[in-house]
Amino acid sequence: MTIDPETARQIDELSLSNQPLLVLDVDDVILEFIRPFPEYLRTRGFELKLESFGLNGNVADLSSGQRVDNETVAQLVDAFFEVQHDWQKLAEDASETIARLSRASQVVLLTAMPHRYRQTRRALLDQLEMRYPLLTTERAKGPAIKRLRGDHPRPVAFVDDMYYNLVSVRDTVVDAHLFHLMADNSVRALMPPIPQGITVVEHWKEAGEKIARSLKL
Ligand SMILES: [Mg+2]
Structure with a gap:
């Protein structure tokens, strides 16, 4: 797995801190999609x-x-x-929970969507006052998070609704804390079992507590 060169370029524009890193997917994690x-x-x-x-x-x-x-x-x-x-609204409790976590961590949004929609999504997130950096990728998420972490061995947590994105990160950043969250839990019934090493959370309130603990915030 190699990093999407456009995603690498976007990461290089960010100023990375030494704070714990919290990477969040967007569709069905921050914004509702499947509803x-x-x-x-x-x-x-x-x-x-x-x-x-x-x-x-x-x-x-x-x-x-x-x-x-x-x-x-x-x-x-x-x-x-x-x-x-x-069409897309904020997932329940996402805004407040992420705001709280961001006081002691660096929050970055990583969405698997064609790069050409980055500005459209940026505008929507700004309108919703979700002003965290937004990266797009058209390849696996693992290599992007490895680069985001930087050389400093800071703790990393990652939240996504797609198990294959979580597996990509598990295989690339082996000590990352992984959380499976879905804005609409009714879809869980159709999903294959969540692979080992991934924590299933049912809603943002639960996610907030578990992420804070994993990153020692
Ligand atoms: Mg998603």
Whole structure:
């Protein structure tokens, strides 16, 4: 796994501190995604029939009932990101909890989305007063967090709703504290078991306490 060169460039623009590092995913960790996305789909003539984990294979044309191909799903997600400010709200308790944690840690947001949406997302997060640095990546998250940590062996915590992102970090930054959080826990029923070494948290209040303890804040 190598770092996305654009993500590396974004990291090099930041001033990294020696404080404990807290890296947060955005979709379904800070901003709701899986709740508003089906509502958006309906306005476009599609529906989400979440019968397995993931969007591919689970989006159907409303008029025909036919499942659409993965390319169409990707186009719909892209189109959603274009208008995200109309749809995506803060996850419950995220803002206050992160603000509290940020008093003694360096908070960085790391979102796996095409780089071309970075400014759109930045504008939405600013509007919501989530003024933490935002990085985009189109590759695995592990190498990005390794670089973010810097040379100083500071403690690291990472929160994501996608187990493969957590596994990527577990395999790259072996002592990172990993938390699986989903803005909508109803999706858990469709997920494979969370891999070892990852702490499952049900909501931001629980996450805040466990993150603070892991980073010794
Ligand atoms: Mg996510």
